[in-house]
Amino acid sequence: MPANDAYVAVIFTSVRTEHHQGEYAIWASRMDELVREQPGYIEHASARDPLTRFGITVAYFADDASAAAWKQLAEHVEAQRLGREMFYSEYSVRVATVYRSYEFMAPT
Amino acid sequence: MPANDAYVAVIFTSVRTEHHQGEYAIWASRMDELVREQPGYIEHASARDPLTRFGITVAYFADDASAAAWKQLAEHVEAQRLGREMFYSEYSVRVATVYRSYEFMAPT
Numbered sequence: 001m002p003a004n005d006a007y008v009a010v011i012f013t014s015v016r017t018e019h020h021q022g023e024y025a026i027w028a029s030r031m032d033e034l035v036r037e038q039p040g041y042i043e044h045a046s047a048r049d050p051l052t053r054f055g056i057t058v059a060y061f062a063d064d065a066s067a068a069a070w071k072q073l074a075e076h077v078e079a080q081r082l083g084r085e086m087f088y089s090e091y092s093v094r095v096a097t098v099y100r101s102y103e104f105m106a107p108t
Numbered sequence: 109m110p111a112n113d114a115y116v117a118v119i120f121t122s123v124r125t126e127h128h129q130g131e132y133a134i135w136a137s138r139m140d141e142l143v144r145e146q147p148g149y150i151e152h153a154s155a156r157d158p159l160t161r162f163g164i165t166v167a168y169f170a171d172d173a174s175a176a177a178w179k180q181l182a183e184h185v186e187a188q189r190l191g192r193e194m195f196y197s198e199y200s201v202r203v204a205t206v207y208r209s210y211e212f213m214a215p216t
Contacts, residue, residue: 009202
């Protein structure tokens with residue numbers, strides 16, 4: 001479990017099916033909005049390759065309890081159900097404690 | 109630091125510049141190959157949005173020492189230098205201990 005001064009990364013990798021594009025766009029946009037409102041939310045980012053339909057989303061939370069609460073939020077639970085039924089052929093979720101980080105930004 | 113039974117995720121997020129596409133492709137392909145040969149390597153995956161040029165790569169290693177050794181590998185150090193000089197306008201690296209995971213695969 002995370003140390004007190006650490007934060008938590010939820011790493012979501014997925015392969016989109018070819019179906020339900022309109023419905024997926026609506027749900028993805030709604031989850032993108034909803035996650036920002038969660039207690040303990042820090043930030044999140046997503047990327048998907050349109051050719052392979054493989055994507056990665058990483059969301060960061062202040063602690064494990066916040067990440068777990070997001071997983072159990074009713075509207076998100078429904079999104080997960082639709083994900084398994086329609087949106088994704090496979091996915092994985094890994095929850096991890098960030099213990100080191102560094103950044104680069106090019107001089108402008 | 110990671111527990112003995114945990115493994116390590118290196119989360120690399122980046123924004124590609126618009127330049128040096130041929131050279132980037134060569135280096136990205138070489139790193140993709142080289143990381144697989146590292147002691148303690150488990151797996152890795154990447155996705156990039158071609159419109160925003162924002163991408164996420166996550167590489168998994170058996171332990172922190174393996175992840176740290178990959179960072180310091182000479183050819184990878186050179187790739188990082190080129191990354192800062194030419195390939196990326198910004199990037200971040202987060203190193204994290206995976207402590208929970210689950211997977212879904214649709215029935216075929």
